[in-house]
Amino acid sequence: MSQFQTVKPLDNLLVSRFKGASEPELHIAMSDLVFMMNEGASGAILKSICKNVPKSIIIRAVGSDNTNFSKLFKRKLSKQQTDDVYDLSTLWVEISRFFGNDSDMIAEWLNTPIPALENNRPEDLLDTSFGRQHVKLCLEAMKFGDFA
Numbered sequence: 001m002s003q004f005q006t007v008k009p010l011d012n013l014l015v016s017r018f019k020g021a022s023e024p025e026l027h028i029a030m031s032d033l034v035f036m037m038n039e040g041a042s043g044a045i046l047k048s049i050c051k052n053v054p055k056s057i058i059i060r061a062v063g064s065d066n067t068n069f070s071k072l073f074k075r076k077l078s079k080q081q082t083d084d085v086y087d088l089s090t091l092w093v094e095i096s097r098f099f100g101n102d103s104d105m106i107a108e109w110l111n112t113p114i115p116a117l118e119n120n121r122p123e124d125l126l127d128t129s130f131g132r133q134h135v136k137l138c139l140e141a142m143k144f145g146d147f148a
Contacts, residue, residue, distance in 0.1 A: 010036040010082075011045045017089035018049045020101040041082045043072040049085070052103075053092060054110070060127035061088050084129070091132050094139055116141060 009028055028036070046069070049058055059069050062081045077085065099105040110123040116138045117125060125131030 010086075011042050014041060014085055014089050015045050015048045017093050018052045020052070020096050037082050037086060038079055040076040040079055041085060043075050043077050045085075046077075047073055054107070054123065057088070057110075057123060057126050058085075061085060063127075084127075087129055087132055088126060091126070091136055091139075094136065098139055098143065114138060 010033070013028060046058055046062070055069075059065065061084045062069075062072060062077065063084075064072060072081075095106055095109075099109065111121055113119040113121055117134060122135045122138070125135050
């Protein structure tokens with residue numbers, strides 16, 4: 001299997017997740033997914049993802065800055081960057097579904113201090129797995145109205 005063939009399904013999966021939850025998800029066998037994640041996603045996907053997700057979120061999630069971000073487009077993402085983008089994509093699907101893919105509502109929520117997140121904005125917590133986990137827990141609580 002060529003390098004291009006092993007990375008392309010992962011790239012397609014990641015980009016489709018950030019486009020919104022309306023499209024059926026591409027299914028990849030767990031062992032294939034682990035292999036592809038270890039190989040790294042194409043940096044070119046970042047350009048596509050930024051069409052649907054605030055660029056600042058993606059920049060922080062991959063551990064970059066405004067100056068160097070576009071350089072990532074021309075290379076393969078590291079294993080850690082790929083893992084972070086994958087994790088963020090999983091959460092993004094949940095956020096999109098919760099807000100009915102309404103980009104204005106998503107943007108407003110991401111930029112609003114949330115008491116359940118210790119008055120942090122969800123956007124500020126998306127660059128670490130720890131922060132993403134807390135945002136996910138907050139979303140779960142919102143789904144069931146459980147903020148006790």
